[in-house]
Amino acid sequence: MSATLFRRCLFTLVAVFLAAPLIVIAGVSVNGQRTLVFPPVGFSTRWYGDIFADAAWRSALTASVTVATLAAALAVAVAFPLSWFLWRRHAPWARVFQILGTAPFVLPPVITALGFLTFWTSVGAYGQPWTVVIAHGIFFVTLPLVTLSLGFASIDRALVEAASTMGADDRTILRTIVLPLIRPYLISGFAFAFVLSLNEYIVAYMAVGFTLETLPIKIFNSLRYGYTPTMAAVSILFVAVAALIFGLIARFGDLPKLLGAWSSRN
Amino acid sequence: MRLEPPRRALDYAPLVFPAVMLTVFFVVPFGIMVMVSFFQRQPAGFYTPAFVFASYERFLTAFFGGVLGFSLGLAALVALICVVIxxxxxxxxxxxxxxxQVVWLVALLSILSLSEVVIGFAWSTLLSRTAGISNLLVWLGLMEKPTALTPNFGAVLTGMVYQALPYTVLVLYPAMARLDPTLMEASRTLGAPPLKAFLTVVVPALRNTILATFIMVFVFALGSYLLPQLLGRPQHWTLSVLITDQAIYQSNMPFAAAMAVFLVLVTLALVGLSLLVGRKEIAA
Structure with a gap:
């Protein structure tokens, strides 16, 4: 009995700690007036409308969504052939590339950011909008790499063997067996990279901070000039998008397994 | 299916694109950064190729030592609090x-993926005079009038724990989910109360996991670059903040690069240590 009570208390305390700042932000995002007060005075949803109506916020939103989509696609395009090769072939030395793909995620983000800043400056492409797509694509390659490695590990090799005995070549096996089985892991890898790219600040800032405003850069720049409720509305939008995407992954996939628990459907 | 080593050149085809991308856009930038750390800084903010240790010599100043000590201490404190909770x-x-579990995992992932900008903004609002918790305390009659609880060290610490706690839970989760439940059952059958069973069975069984997690969270906290800026004063700046500041605002790329190289070495040493600790547990 006391153990259940302990669990409830612990869960409640952690939940309050994690939710508190978000509740306040949600509150100030529906304020009737422009000032920062909580509890909110009056009620208005116009700050949410401003994200789409205000030209500067809308262009930041468009920039962020475009960058995140392209970067996530690039991350998957790099991670898929690599993890497929590692699964298909016996080539221990090729693990080097797996380590390289994991490194940017383990190192403090400011390292990758600074590496890209010096790189783009050296090759004379500093400030070009496309540079941030490559930077994010490489920075987040770890996520599809991890989900795809898990996915490949879960494919029963007997299926592949059966197909190949019956005369299917590599391309047919890839198209008819591997791809359908790996698709959920491909999608979740893309989704993880997409959400994180949407939220990423420092790598984007060092790559294109002075030429392209993504949403996190826009929020940070606005913070310096003082408060507007639109910042709160955008923050809530971020939380909602992340919760929606991870919720979908959990709904259609096995989230505990993706995060490292043994498959535990019960 | 037999795993065959690649034989023909065509077998390597899938590896080409990932290998080129990772080499050109990760290894090369990294190499350039290391090179720049030895370059000579020009007063105008540019740098010229050279091989000087000027940037590394600046590590020997008391200011840098102070920042380094503060960064490591702060990251250790964050990691300790996160592991304890x-x-x-x-x-x-x-x-x-x-x-x-699924609901919690979705919530934890959502918070973990939040931008540091958003976390910093949210906490500075929660700790502010006009919209913060001090208003709640006034309303409850515990305080005279609302005050700002930021910027100070407590705010930086709280913000960083907020950022690192979901990470801690997700690092610990696989080990916890795989922990043999019979361990607890056995100790309970033998009459140990839950707390005692937890402290004398679960904690020792996962001792190395705890240590490895502590190091991982420590590295994660070292990477925090905005929260000390948004929630603290300049004396609360960490190495990551200082690197950003030198690179962007002071235009001293060689010094920023030298600090980054140093941070990489510290990180790699710590990651190596955590892998070593983790491996011991598998062997044991």
Missing amino acids: GFPFTYELARARRSV
């Missing part, structure tokens, strides 16, 4: 119903 929490989480 995260360990019992993850233990309970891994034992909760599956549907409860």
